[in-house]
Amino acid sequence: MRALVWLRNDLRLRDNPALFHAAEERQGVVAVYVLCERFVEQHETGPARLDFIRRHLAILERDLAERGIPLILLRVREAGEIPGRLTDLARHENCDRLYFNAEYPIDELNRDRRVADAFRAAGLHFKRFHDRVILPPGEVRNGQGEPYQVFTAFKRRWLQLASRLPMAPHGLPPEQPEGLGALNSRGLSLEQLFQRLALRDLADLWPAGEEQALARLSEFCDGAIRDYKAMRDFPAEPGTSELSPYLAVGTLSPRQCLNAALSANEGRWDGGNEGIHTWIGELVWRDFYQHVTVDFPQVCKRKPLQSYTEGFPWRWDEADFNRWRRGETGIPIVDAAMRQLAQTGWMHNRLRMVVAMFLTKNLRIDWRMGESWFMSQLVDGDFAANNGGWQWSASTGTDAAPYFRIFNPVTQSERFDPEGRFIRKYVQELAKVPGKAIHDPPPTPGYPRPMVDLKASRKETIALFKALHGHREPEKASES
């Protein structure tokens, strides 16, 4: 009997535990990818990310074939069709077990439970692995066995546990006996799989493939990682890895990233280079938010993690939201960031916090509108990181930024884009504004005046948070 491997957000050959174990334990492996139209809509998978996935599947199809593994592409309208389609496929292809890597948002967990039930009912087996995180949800607990709500405490425990474990990534899956191919099933072509879906090709910025991702990782770990602590907040500099799209669709595993960083630090968890430690800290943030989606599933239902913030009077103002979305707020750093997102499908982390705080704290627009917009635009859209980032910025989440700490976008701009290079790149209307005036420019033809008074709106938001019924102080915060 053969093995069926269901690929999802793990579009790679190396360090893919489901694929590796299937190929090692079985003589013959068939891989399948299922595109669910309902998930694409509901989870706001935007054109940039869909196209990134499409380009990865093209490469993966070729690379898997070279190892004797056919890739079958299926498309369903509803997730409810998946259990039946996969059990049928397993039967037709002589597969007696299914291998897959876990995904943690609630819809994905429910989908996988139904698939597991269907396999059980059909007398077939399934095996689930963890590749999306370095330490699986449930493993990082406080002394009372409870999940952490504060990042710094989570990180401390995470480091204790991770540094004791073997972290070597899996290699390539063993090659399969030749010539078996798909026996009885015909999947869709790549064109058919993505038919009628809006796609946006950003291949120049985000080339697909494991080789590309590994090359970026090793280039970063050979160079910029050492200055990461000092440079990571300056959007005009190439100070961060820009690996998030690859981590989001699983071209890279976080364990491969951790390993590369540790090697750059001569294998040391303590001491060595500070930039490397800081970067490893970002991988821990990533794990943290994945854990949160499992431990606090209300966040998957568009609810705030801090229930006391449920009654906050967010606004749903389409006109103001559209100005933010289009980068026409009249606040240069916000507009430059929103235009970076529109042009590249990506935004620098410092700016994600700045624009999210501006939307939620100055415009007081519901963070869920911003969260959805990001998901639909980002090539690295990832539910856990995006929801975590938005709830952090809106002060509704774990490790909530205390509501009285509200970034002033102009001060952020002065600190992190001191010469205005980033602003001038994306907001061409301001190209001629001289020197420091770029951060808070005088009336300039073609560029709007600030759409909101930063000081007054900040005061109003703080007062509204204070007035929340049943208000309690959020736990001590730490900044990303």
Ligand SMILES: Cc1cc2nc3c(=O)[nH]c(=O)nc-3n(C[C@H](O)[C@H](O)[C@H](O)COP(=O)(O)OP(=O)(O)OC[C@H]3O[C@@H](n4cnc5c(N)ncnc54)[C@H](O)[C@@H]3O)c2cc1C
């Ligand atoms: C409002 C908001 C929304 C966000 N949405 C997403 C999203 O949809 N997808 C996404 O991958 N990240 C998201 N982030 C986190 C962060 O902004 C990006 O991961 C980072 O900018 C990616 O750039 P990089 O690869 O150069 O990161 P680096 O600085 O090189 O960090 C390395 C990796 O660590 C992870 N990481 C870094 N910071 C965070 C963080 N704060 N939370 C979780 N993981 C982190 C990412 O996988 C990143 O690739 C969001 C942050 C905020 C504030």
